[in-house]
Amino acid sequence: MADAAPARSGFRGGFGSRGGRGGRGRGRGRGARGRGGKEDSKEWVPVTKLGRLVREGKIKSLEEIYLYSLPIKEFEIIDFFLGPSLRDEVLKIMPVQKQTRAGQRTRFKAFVAIGDNNGHIGLGVKCSKEVATAIRGAIILAKLSVVPVRRGYWGNKIGKPHTVPCKVTGKCGSVSVRLIPAPRGTGIVSAPVPKKLLTMAGIEDCYTSARGSTGTLGNFAKATYAAIAKTYAYLTPDLWKEMPLGSTPYQAYSDFLSKPTARLHADA
Amino acid sequence: MEQMDKSEDAVASIASSKDSTVLKPTANTAVKCLKCDKVFIFPADRDDCLAHLYLEHRLVIADVDEIALLEEYLQYWEKEFQAHEFEQYCTTMFLDQLPDGSYAKNEKYYLLCDILPKDFELRKRLQEQRLSAALVRHQFELTDRSFSKECLFCRTIIKGLRADYLDHLFDKHFLLVGKPEKLVYVDELLELLEENLNKLLCLFCEKTFKDRPTLKEHMRKKGHKRINPNRREYDKFFLVNYNRATSPNSHRKHPKPRQKHKSIGEDNVSVDFDKHFARQDSDGEHDSDWSDWAGDGEHISIKCLYCAQEETQFGALKEHMLEAHGLDFEAATSALNFYQKIKIVNFVRRQLCLMRCVCCDLQFDGFDLLAEHMALESHCGIGDRAKWDKPEFFFPYMENDGLLCVLDDTTGDEVESDVVRIISEDSLAQINKDAERLSLENFKL
Numbered sequence: 072m073a074d075a076a077p078a079r080s081g082f083r084g085g086f087g088s089r090g091g092r093g094g095r096g097r098g099r100g101r102g103a104r105g106r107g108g109k110e111d112s113k114e115w116v117p118v119t120k121l122g123r124l125v126r127e128g129k130i131k132s133l134e135e136i137y138l139y140s141l142p143i144k145e146f147e148i149i150d151f152f153l154g155p156s157l158r159d160e161v162l163k164i165m166p167v168q169k170q171t172r173a174g175q176r177t178r179f180k181a182f183v184a185i186g187d188n189n190g191h192i193g194l195g196v197k198c199s200k201e202v203a204t205a206i207r208g209a210i211i212l213a214k215l216s217v218v219p220v221r222r223g224y225w226g227n228k229i230g231k232p233h234t235v236p237c238k239v240t241g242k243c244g245s246v247s248v249r250l251i252p253a254p255r256g257t258g259i260v261s262a263p264v265p266k267k268l269l270t271m272a273g274i275e276d277c278y279t280s281a282r283g284s285t286g287t288l289g290n291f292a293k294a295t296y297a298a299i300a301k302t303y304a305y306l307t308p309d310l311w312k313e314m315p316l317g318s319t320p321y322q323a324y325s326d327f328l329s330k331p332t333a334r335l336h337a338d339a
Numbered sequence: 340m341e342q343m344d345k346s347e348d349a350v351a352s353i354a355s356s357k358d359s360t361v362l363k364p365t366a367n368t369a370v371k372c373l374k375c376d377k378v379f380i381f382p383a384d385r386d387d388c389l390a391h392l393y394l395e396h397r398l399v400i401a402d403v404d405e406i407a408l409l410e411e412y413l414q415y416w417e418k419e420f421q422a423h424e425f426e427q428y429c430t431t432m433f434l435d436q437l438p439d440g441s442y443a444k445n446e447k448y449y450l451l452c453d454i455l456p457k458d459f460e461l462r463k464r465l466q467e468q469r470l471s472a473a474l475v476r477h478q479f480e481l482t483d484r485s486f487s488k489e490c491l492f493c494r495t496i497i498k499g500l501r502a503d504y505l506d507h508l509f510d511k512h513f514l515l516v517g518k519p520e521k522l523v524y525v526d527e528l529l530e531l532l533e534e535n536l537n538k539l540l541c542l543f544c545e546k547t548f549k550d551r552p553t554l555k556e557h558m559r560k561k562g563h564k565r566i567n568p569n570r571r572e573y574d575k576f577f578l579v580n581y582n583r584a585t586s587p588n589s590h591r592k593h594p595k596p597r598q599k600h601k602s603i604g605e606d607n608v609s610v611d612f613d614k615h616f617a618r619q620d621s622d623g624e625h626d627s628d629w630s631d632w633a634g635d636g637e638h639i640s641i642k643c644l645y646c647a648q649e650e651t652q653f654g655a656l657k658e659h660m661l662e663a664h665g666l667d668f669e670a671a672t673s674a675l676n677f678y679q680k681i682k683i684v685n686f687v688r689r690q691l692c693l694m695r696c697v698c699c700d701l702q703f704d705g706f707d708l709l710a711e712h713m714a715l716e717s718h719c720g721i722g723d724r725a726k727w728d729k730p731e732f733f734f735p736y737m738e739n740d741g742l743l744c745v746l747d748d749t750t751g752d753e754v755e756s757d758v759v760r761i762i763s764e765d766s767l768a769q770i771n772k773d774a775e776r777l778s779l780e781n782f783k784l
Contacts, residue, residue, distance in 0.1 A: 203520030289632035
């Protein structure tokens with residue numbers, strides 16, 4: 072049977088105070104309200120101009136932000152557009168230790184990859200004293216680093232794009248990863264770590280060629296991410312068309328600047 | 340943090356150890372006594388073992404509750420003490436009493452503690468081992484979707500992630516166990532809770548009630564829908580407890596010196612630089628460093644094309660193929676593009692799988708015969724172009740073929756137009772005036 076929360080307020084059995092006392096326990100769930108991550112999207116109060124535009128619905132898709140290379144400083148923006156389809160995956164949690172005079176100090180480092188399996192991918196890493204905090208922080212950083220992924224067709228334009236549009240290389244540390252287009256049905260031919268990232272990015276078929284010390288999985292993952300991000304950086308012929316731009320401030324004010332000012336007339 | 344009652348007195352330490360817990364899942368292991376042949380089954384006989392060590396051999400282990408994996412600790416020292424005497428590793432104490440408490444003069448007792456570097460290293464190593472085991476289990480529990488359990492209160496069966504089960508307990512029944520990211524060994528924890536509820540024990544105050552409805556009413560009214568924070572049996576389920584490297588006593592010593600520094604004021608030159616300043620800076624650097632994650636050291640091995648030999652590096656494999664099979668892979672494929680190399684590898688793999696020779700296509704009954712034939716006739720080559728240049732060899736023949744992931748591609752960035760034409764997807768960006776205005780703000784006049 073489901074127990075209903077007591078409606079009594081001010082009584083120590085009340086819902087709010089119960090949560091507060093529970094939070095003071097040793098490292099356990101931090102109080103009833105903060106739990107579960109059920110933050111309503113309506114509660115987001117944007118602090119950047121871009122955030123405000125997104126909240127008001129002036130921007131229709133994430134691609135419009137990418138077009139102008141605007142820096143995204145609030146992860147709620149990504150959540151707003153991609154929210155339900157984003158899947159995060161914790162790649163690794165490792166303890167890192169630092170020698171202090173009081174002994175060893177262990178913190179946890181969480182590596183997280185996030186993607187919607189359909190054209191967006193992000194990577195984040197965060198270190199913290201508690202595992203949960205590290206994971207949460209890493210997910211936020213991963214969301215902030217989300218980039219669009221360009222895909223292409225092998226041979227004929229049937230169905231959905233499934234492979235990378237050209238050969239791209241990404242490098243991090245000593246590891247360099249090269250992604251090469253593959254025909255439909257090949258699948259992802261690579262080591263497990265890049266395979267996970269490529270799947271999350273929405274690439275179905277791809278060959279890879281890795282050089283360097285691929286044992287350093289951190290650099291391996293980052294190099295793959297760099298390679299995937301480059302797919303939109305590569306200028307293919309169909310992007311040669313000129314996109315109309317708004318006027319630069321110089322142009323808009325050029326009329327004003329060319330006119331002699333009223334003040335001068337007055338002085339003369 | 341919990342305070343353990345630690346006393347320096349050797350006798351009292353045995354009594355206090357009865358309250359302690361072992362921070363890992365219970366599993367029965369047999370441990371032999373350090374000096375004689377008596378065997379104890381842990382974890383049940385833990386206290387008996389420690390009591391025996393004290394009474395029979397006069398050996399006491401310092402901070403025994405802080406040791407991460409006591410069984411392994413004892414097994415290590417058992418091996419050491421087979422060859423050496425107690426005195427070599429333990430500090431000797433003289434006490435004026437016998438083990439059973441009666442008065443005697445200058446009785447020798449041995450204390451095994453971490454002043455000894457060997458012991459210190461051992462304890463540290465065991466701590467790290469336990470932590471990584473817990474993290475592995477934690478990672479598994481976070482992602483494993485095959486969990487299914489009946490709810491403790493209602494009769495619904497929750498399937499999926501353990502986090503879903505814990506969310507249900509909180510949403511429907513307001514029972515706050517803890518956040519799923521902070522818990523480990525969740526299955527055991529839930530079983531423990533179930534047991535307590537079946538025994539009609541309140542989870543928080545631990546009073547017994549006469550039936551389930553009364554118990555439920557009590558827990559609801561008093562707000563006892565939580566775990567008792569003072570019970571140490573629950574320690575092993577919370578990840579934060581695996582972090583503790585030093586005992587609670589030494590934590591207590593530190594706040595005092597820091598307070599002294601604050602009160603003295605600015606003319607105190609000897610402010611602890613490490614604690615107050617250096618720590619913050621170095622953290623920032625390491626925080627976003629991806630190269631920390633060095634992997635398990637398990638390198639993906641690349642299997643040779645013609646035999647079962649595996650290498651971790653492509654260079655080593657090419658050398659092997661040259662020595663053992665007379666094939667210079669580099670030279671044979673130098674004029675070919677990446678896609679052709681892929682096709683060759685898949686073709687050779689298929690041929691060998693079908694027990695056919697690569698060059699002359701002769702079928703053999705066994706792999707040894709095939710290997711012999713190829714060695715004799717030097718047919719360890721890449722075959723005719725007509726044979727491997729087929730579109731079916733685009734697809735990897737062998738699963739997880741490491742060789743396909745290391746082939747060099749030194750041609751340019753354009754896919755060779757004689758292979759195929761790649762069409763990029765259409766870009767969907769639309770012009771947005773507001774975003775554009777925002778972007779132009781960055782251009783200052």
